[in-house]
Amino acid sequence: MISEIINSILPVFILIFIGWVSVKYNIVDKSSRKVCSTLVSGYVFPALLFTETANADPADLLDYKWISAFFVAMAIIWSISFFSGIKVFKQNIKNSSMQAMLCAFPNMGGMRIPFLLQVIGVGALLSVAKANFVVALTLIPVTLVLLELDSTSSQSKFKIFIKAISKSLRKPMLLAVIFGSAISLTHLNHFMPVTIMNTMGLIAKACVFVSLFAVGVALNETKLRMTKVFLFNLFIKSILCAFIAWLVTLIFNITGNDAKELIFLLAMPTATIATILAYQWEAQAEEASSIYLASTAISVITLPILMYLLK
Numbered sequence: 001m002i003s004e005i006i007n008s009i010l011p012v013f014i015l016i017f018i019g020w021v022s023v024k025y026n027i028v029d030k031s032s033r034k035v036c037s038t039l040v041s042g043y044v045f046p047a048l049l050f051t052e053t054a055n056a057d058p059a060d061l062l063d064y065k066w067i068s069a070f071f072v073a074m075a076i077i078w079s080i081s082f083f084s085g086i087k088v089f090k091q092n093i094k095n096s097s098m099q100a101m102l103c104a105f106p107n108m109g110g111m112r113i114p115f116l117l118q119v120i121g122v123g124a125l126l127s128v129a130k131a132n133f134v135v136a137l138t139l140i141p142v143t144l145v146l147l148e149l150d151s152t153s154s155q156s157k158f159k160i161f162i163k164a165i166s167k168s169l170r171k172p173m174l175l176a177v178i179f180g181s182a183i184s185l186t187h188l189n190h191f192m193p194v195t196i197m198n199t200m201g202l203i204a205k206a207c208v209f210v211s212l213f214a215v216g217v218a219l220n221e222t223k224l225r226m227t228k229v230f231l232f233n234l235f236i237k238s239i240l241c242a243f244i245a246w247l248v249t250l251i252f253n254i255t256g257n258d259a260k261e262l263i264f265l266l267a268m269p270t271a272t273i274a275t276i277l278a279y280q281w282e283a284q285a286e287e288a289s290s291i292y293l294a295s296t297a298i299s300v301i302t303l304p305i306l307m308y309l310l311k
Contacts, residue, residue, distance in 0.1 A: 012296055015209060019216020028217065033279060036214030040276045044210055046176035047203035049136050053180030054189050054197075056129045063130055069252040070262055071134050073245045077266070078104035078139065081236055089229050097146035098283040099229070102275070102291050103236045105139060106131075106268035127261035136177035144171055147281045211272040218279060218289055230290055237295045238302050242267035260310055267306055269295035 022028045081103040085096030183189050189197075245266040249259040270292045278288035 012212060015212035016216040016219065016293075019213040020219050021216075022213075023217050023220045030217065030220060033214055033217040036210055036217060037276050037279045040207065040211050040214060040273065041280050042172050044203055044207040045273055045276075046172035047200045048207045049132065049173060050176040050180040051197070051200050051204050052129055052132045053136065053177055054183040054192070056133065056184050058185050058187070065252060066127070066254065066258055066262065067130055067134055069248050069254055070131055070265070071138060072252075073248040073262070073266055074104050074134065074139060076244050076248070077236065077241055080240070081233065084232065085229075089232075093146055093149055094281070094283045097143050098274075098278050098281065099233060099287065101139065101143045101277065102270050102284065102288055103233055103241070105135060105271040105274040106241070106266050107271045107296070127258070127265060131265050133177075133181070136173070137181070140177070141174050143277070144174065147277075147283060208272070211276055214279070215272060215275055215289060215292065218275075218285070219293075225286075225290065227287075230287060230294075233287070233291045234294050234298070237270055237291060238298045242302070242306055263310065264303075264306070267299075267303065269299045 023030055023032075078100045082096050082100035085091040085099045086093070089096075091099065183192065242263055245263040246259075249255070249262055254262065270288075272292065275288040275292045278285045
């Protein structure tokens with residue numbers, strides 16, 4: 001079981017290393033980080049969100065009890081990190097919202113499938129789809145709106161908020177979720193042209209590689225610093241997330257594999273996409289790389305412990 005965890009995590013570091021080496025030996029230029037970030041946030045991640053939601057069974061997307069529990073757990077994690085950034089670390093809204101996303105957004109890309117298949121079984125794939133649905137409809141839009149807020153603008157707060165919502169609604173990531181969910185819930189996925197779905201699928205398959213390659217490119221300019229913010233975020237992501245998820249399963253009376261899937265999903269290290277968004281919006285970029293690498297490395301220890309505790 002431990003070897004399966006290592007086999008799930010090791011390819012992540014290999015792909016990051018490829019990106020780092022590519023810049024180190026001038027195979028690609030440092031400016032490629034911006035290109036890769038744009039590809040991820042504007043093309044490959046929206047394609048992944050679209051295919052995940054469009055192909056999901058409407059009944060799975062409407063599993064209200066599990067979805068509500070996952071949302072509540074993620075919202076608690078997000079709130080703790082966000083308000084700690086505002087009140088404790090005296091950060092602005094932009095940086096605090098990105099810090100919250102780094103803590104609340106689990107890695108449901110490169111690590112989730114091989115790990116959950118080994119631990120839970122094929123049924124875990126449904127929880128992955130539902131978790132992606134929740135993240136896409138709540139965490140990503142809220143973070144995009146907060147990132148768009150310009151506190152230095154002379155406009156009223158209401159106009160700033162409306163403008164931020166308007167801009168976020170035009171983002172490919174949110175549009176992908178809206179269209180994908182509409183197609184799934186109206187059963188139009190059975191009538192979608194095969195060519196379109198295959199094209200979106202091909203783009204989506206590039207998400208993991210391009211995302212991790214971009215992280216590797218960015219690491220050439222990143223130094224791991226043991227700041228208070230970094231240690232606080234690492235504690236939330238590596239320890240507190242699983243504990244909060246466990247408490248929520250008790251509150252919502254979720255048991256069996258459903259509970260394990262929810263806990264394991266939120267216990268996963270920081271998502272690659274959250275790191276890419278930090279680069280894209282130039283918010284907590286160095287912090288994002290640090291917490292991503294550290295939480296991924298520590299998960300080699302924390303996930304086996306969690307497996308033991310959950311038997």
